[in-house]
Amino acid sequence: GAGVSQSPSNKVTEKGKDVELRCDPISGHTALYWYRQSLGQGLEFLIYFQGNSAPDKSGLPSDRFSAERTGGSVSTLTIQRTQQEDSAVYLCASSLGTGVNTGELFFGEGSRLTVL
Amino acid sequence: SQQGEEDPQALSIQEGENATMNCSYKTSINNLQWYRQNSGRGLVHLILIRSNEREKHSGRLRVTLDTSKKSSSLLITASRAADTASYFCATAGAQKLVFGQGTRLTINP
Numbered sequence: 001g002a003g004v005s006q007s008p009s010n011k012v013t014e015k016g017k018d019v020e021l022r023c024d025p026i027s028g029h030t031a032l033y034w035y036r037q038s039l040g041q042g043l044e045f046l047i048y049f050q051g052n053s054a055p056d057k058s059g060l061p062s063d064r065f066s067a068e069r070t071g072g073s074v075s076t077l078t079i080q081r082t083q084q085e086d087s088a089v090y091l092c093a094s095s096l097g098t099g100v101n102t103g104e105l106f107f108g109e110g111s112r113l114t115v116l
Numbered sequence: 117s118q119q120g121e122e123d124p125q126a127l128s129i130q131e132g133e134n135a136t137m138n139c140s141y142k143t144s145i146n147n148l149q150w151y152r153q154n155s156g157r158g159l160v161h162l163i164l165i166r167s168n169e170r171e172k173h174s175g176r177l178r179v180t181l182d183t184s185k186k187s188s189s190l191l192i193t194a195s196r197a198a199d200t201a202s203y204f205c206a207t208a209g210a211q212k213l214v215f216g217q218g219t220r221l222t223i224n225p
Binding site for chain 1: 161
């Protein structure tokens with residue numbers, strides 16, 4: 001696609017339910033990031049995929065959060081047993097460069113999650 | 117943990133004035149990037165400055181980097197109402213890109 005695509009754009013769920021957020025990166029981009037942004041706040045790093053290497057999961061806030069990237073392309077962020085504090089905008093980004101060559105990140109428009 | 121810290125957190129100026137935002141970071145970096153975010157939207161890349169560069173220009177944007185002080189500044193000259201947005205610095209270390217808390221810039225017409 002022309003850019004990074006995220007779905008759904010908005011998700012309202014009840015506390016305790018599981019949610020899946022999807023990210024379609026730009027074709028050919030080897031690096032994929034997930035960030036979380038609470039209202040009026042900065043970006044909190046969640047997880048980073050780089051090619052076929054093991055992902056950097058150091059930012060995941062709890063074991064309720066997991067993510068996978070299938071075939072080096074589409075990624076899914078899963079939040080199990082959602083809590084109200086999980087409410088935020090979840091942003092996905094991809095880039096060509098990795099490691100010392102980390103260059104420009106291309107962001108999707110985000111998935112806004114509201115947990116009631 | 118966050119790497120970059122922007123200063124100020126919020127800035128309000130008149131159209132036509134220059135806006136300066138600062139970013140400080142803690143560890144060594146390969147490059148530093150600035151991004152812009154309009155309300156409720158994704159982030160857009162503005163400019164990248166490498167660790168061996170001291171200054172870079174792009175249109176009305178000027179970025180400086182002082183690795184000895186671990187700080188960077190973003191200058192927007194001749195500001196316009198459309199520049200109203202949040203601006204984030206992001207530091208690229210060994211692997212991932214880490215963002216600061218951002219500066220909320222408001223340009224008053």
